[in-house]
Amino acid sequence: MAEYRDYVVKLTVNGVTYIVSVKPYERLIDVLRYKLGLTSVKEGCGRGECGACVVILNGKVVPSCLTLAIRTNGAEVQTLEGLAPEGKLHAVQKALIEVHGIQCGFCIPGFAIAIKHLVDNNSNPTDEEIKEALDGYLCRCGSYSMLIEAARLTAKYVSEGRRYFDLRECLGE
Ligand code: FES
Ligand code: FES
Numbered sequence: 001m002a003e004y005r006d007y008v009v010k011l012t013v014n015g016v017t018y019i020v021s022v023k024p025y026e027r028l029i030d031v032l033r034y035k036l037g038l039t040s041v042k043e044g045c046g047r048g049e050c051g052a053c054v055v056i057l058n059g060k061v062v063p064s065c066l067t068l069a070i071r072t073n074g075a076e077v078q079t080l081e082g083l084a085p086e087g088k089l090h091a092v093q094k095a096l097i098e099v100h101g102i103q104c105g106f107c108i109p110g111f112a113i114a115i116k117h118l119v120d121n122n123s124n125p126t127d128e129e130i131k132e133a134l135d136g137y138l139c140r141c142g143s144y145s146m147l148i149e150a151a152r153l154t155a156k157y158v159s160e161g162r163r164y165f166d167l168r169e170c171l172g173e
Helices: 028-035 091-098 108-121 127-133 144-159
Strands: 007-013 016-022 054-057 060-063 076-078 088-090 164-166
Touching: 007 028, 016 028, 028 054, 054 108, 060 108, 088 091, 091 108, 091 144, 091 164, 108 127, 108 144, 127 144
Parallel strands: 007 076
Antiparallel strands: 007 016, 054 060, 054 076, 088 164
């Protein structure tokens, strides 16, 4: 079997800069989950069809299972772990709690990233725009109507200027 050399990649994830060594065939999901311990990034299909692994890469939502790590040198990446400052929840996380949109939770990081990206770019999306932004994301538990409701509520919070919420308050402590 051919031996592949290592390449050095420098990338900023959730505001922290990392230098990692990668093989040319390694994917961004491998780096995020197994080298940086960011386990919100889930592997569902592994072929760009379910949305479980999406991250925001240089301002765009991309499937990390289809992104070669070697191509992310110099990139800015955001995962669910970096959506809110310490001790806070992002509006999308609060909305997901409120609408009881979480069953097994496997798909939630992907939906949360997609909704966050949507409201960052459009704080007053129509239902059509929400459905378009979430098109192709799979929820095996079938929580689609609650996830759309969570997107509506996130947009409402963001349009009111309420982007972050106190974590303890959200948990009712
Ligand atoms: S695991 Fe990447 S899109 Fe399904
Ligand atoms: S909540 Fe289980 S896959 Fe979506």
